[in-house]
Amino acid sequence: MHELSIALSILDIVRDTCAGQGCGKVEKVRVRVGKASGVMTDSLLFSFDCAKSGTPAAEAALEIEEVPVGGHCRDCAKDFTVDEKYVMECPLCGGADFTIDKGHELEVVDLEVDE
Amino acid sequence: MKVKVVKKILEANDRIAAANRRILADAEIFSLNLMSAPGAGKTTLLSKTIGALGGKLRFGVIEGDIQGTHDAEVISAHGVPVVQINTEGACHLDANMINEILPQLPLEEIDIMVVENVGNLVCPAEFDVGEDAKVMLLSITEGDDKPLKYPLMFQTSEALIINKIDLVPHLDVSLEKIRRDAQGLNRSLKIFEVSCKTGEGLEEWYAWLQERKEAGSLHGAL
Numbered sequence: 001m002h003e004l005s006i007a008l009s010i011l012d013i014v015r016d017t018c019a020g021q022g023c024g025k026v027e028k029v030r031v032r033v034g035k036a037s038g039v040m041t042d043s044l045l046f047s048f049d050c051a052k053s054g055t056p057a058a059e060a061a062l063e064i065e066e067v068p069v070g071g072h073c074r075d076c077a078k079d080f081t082v083d084e085k086y087v088m089e090c091p092l093c094g095g096a097d098f099t100i101d102k103g104h105e106l107e108v109v110d111l112e113v114d115e
Numbered sequence: 116m117k118v119k120v121v122k123k124i125l126e127a128n129d130r131i132a133a134a135n136r137r138i139l140a141d142a143e144i145f146s147l148n149l150m151s152a153p154g155a156g157k158t159t160l161l162s163k164t165i166g167a168l169g170g171k172l173r174f175g176v177i178e179g180d181i182q183g184t185h186d187a188e189v190i191s192a193h194g195v196p197v198v199q200i201n202t203e204g205a206c207h208l209d210a211n212m213i214n215e216i217l218p219q220l221p222l223e224e225i226d227i228m229v230v231e232n233v234g235n236l237v238c239p240a241e242f243d244v245g246e247d248a249k250v251m252l253l254s255i256t257e258g259d260d261k262p263l264k265y266p267l268m269f270q271t272s273e274a275l276i277i278n279k280i281d282l283v284p285h286l287d288v289s290l291e292k293i294r295r296d297a298q299g300l301n302r303s304l305k306i307f308e309v310s311c312k313t314g315e316g317l318e319e320w321y322a323w324l325q326e327r328k329e330a331g332s333l334h335g336a337l
Contacts, residue, residue, distance in 0.1 A: 002238070009124045017120050031124070038241055038267060086266045088299045096302065106125060111118040 003040060006106070007047035010062070011055045013108045018056040026060040028112035034067045034105035036085045041066065060111075069103030128242055131210035135217065135245025136332065142222035144175070145328040146230065148244055150268060151252035152261075153234030156278040158186045159311045160252060161229055165193045167321050172328070175225035177216065179208040179233045186231065196220050207238035210245055227328055236261065240268035247332045254279040259288045262296035269297045273327075274305040276320060281310040 014029055029048075033039050041064050048062040070081040075095025081102070082091050090098050123129065139146050151157050158178075165174050176197040178186045187199035198216045200208060208230060220228075230246060232239040240249075251272040253261055256279055262269045269275065275297055283290060290308065297304055305323060309316035 002241075006124055009127060012127070013120060013122050013124070017118060017122075021118060023116070023118055036267075086270075086300065088296075096299075107123050108120045110120050113116050113118055115116045 003043040004047040004051065006039060007044060007051045010048065010108055011051055011057055014057045014060070014111060015055060017111060018113075023056075023111070023113040025114040026057045026111050027114060028063055029057055029060050030063045030065065030109045030111070032065045032067055032105045032107050032109050034069070034103040036069050036100075036103035037106045039106065065109070067102055067105045069100060071098050071100040071102065073098040125242075128210045131214050132243040132245040135210055135213050136247075138217055138222070139228060139245065139247075140332060142225070144222060144225050144228050145331060146228040146246045146248075147324075148230045148232060148239070148246035148249045149252065150232045150236075150239040150249065150272070151234060151254070152236045152257055155234070155252045155254040155257065156311050157231050157234070157252055158189055160276065160278065160309075161231060162189060162193065163311050163314075163317060164321065164324065165190070165195055167317070168325070169193060169195070172226045172325070173224055175220050175222075175228045177208075177213060177220075177228065177230045179212075179231060181205070181233060196225065202233055206233055206235045207242050208232050208244055209242045213244045227324075236265040236268055240271050248273045248327060250274045250276065252276045252278055253293065255282055255286060255288055255290070255293075259290075259292040259296075262293060262300055266300050269300045269304065272301070272304065274307065274323065276307045276309055278309055278311055280308050280315065281313045 014026060045062055052058050068081050072079050073090035073095050074097040076093035078092055080091050087100060089096060149157050174195045176190045178199045180186060182201050184199045187197045190197045198219050200212050230244055249272045251268050294306055307316055307320045309320060
């Protein structure tokens with residue numbers, strides 16, 4: 001997708017957070033990325049490293065938590081999680097009446113900063 | 116020390132999209148984000164739709180293209196307000212581009228705003244521009260493998276218009292497969308099969324568009 005612009009948005013969030021809380025050196029930025037969000041994690045790590053110099057996260061590592069795709073099937077009334085990015089039928093019962101509620105995440109969770 | 120953040124990374128775009136949605140809602144405008152691959156027939160569909168409904172509904176159009184004003188010229192021949200955005204390389208429109216050009220349109224004279232996105236089956240699906248409904252167009256010549264290759268756009272659209280069905284007898288494509296795979300990705304997807312060339316199927320699309328406009332925003336209170 002647009003990993004460099006996503007990396008820049010992450011750095012904006014880090015800068016805003018640091019400006020608001022007056023924190024010191026950022027050591028780690030933890031983000032949550034859903035598997036169906038369209039983001040390539042390798043490319044995001046590379047973009048983050050390219051873009052971070054001159055920001056409060058200049059020496060920070062980006063830690064990506066990948067969230068698998070999951071949902072709820074109304075046919076079998078169970079929750080499911082899959083390895084794939086897209087779900088065409090309920091992996092438990094093959095039913096068609098399901099909703100997807102996990103796997104589209106794209107958010108900054110927290111920062112580790114030097115006190 | 117851990118500093119809790121929990122902030123959506125695309126929040127900046129979403130926030131501007133929400134502002135666009137509010138501006139359009141205040142002007143009582145229903146807005147569509149029309150997406151497809153290049154050459155699927157977005158501009159032709161839009162021309163036909165304006166031609167058929169232009170007497171009842173006042174259209175406004177935002178044309179997104181990498182460069183050129185061809186589409187804006189085609190649309191402005193219908194006498195409707197149109198603004199061309201040239202993205203100069205960017206592969207999709209985002210909320211900020213729409214926000215910047217809204218002041219150039221006579222909003223009080225528009226009932227339906229159509230944002231014709233940059234031709235691309237991938238990125239436009241990922242960016243909310245502040246529309247009330249996303250509609251995608253797939254021309255039959257693109258092949259019946261497209262829903263499974265480009266699932267996100269099929270998942271995020273309310274309606275799928277399959278265009279150029281007059282060519283079905285000449286092609287090795289299965290309309291049934293497109294329908295089945297698209298609906299597999301999105302149970303509530305409304306599907307129209309049309310030919311902008313012969314006019315087949317367009318009446319149903321026109322009827323849906325008018326009904327959908329009456330239903331207005333499904334995004335809830337702003």
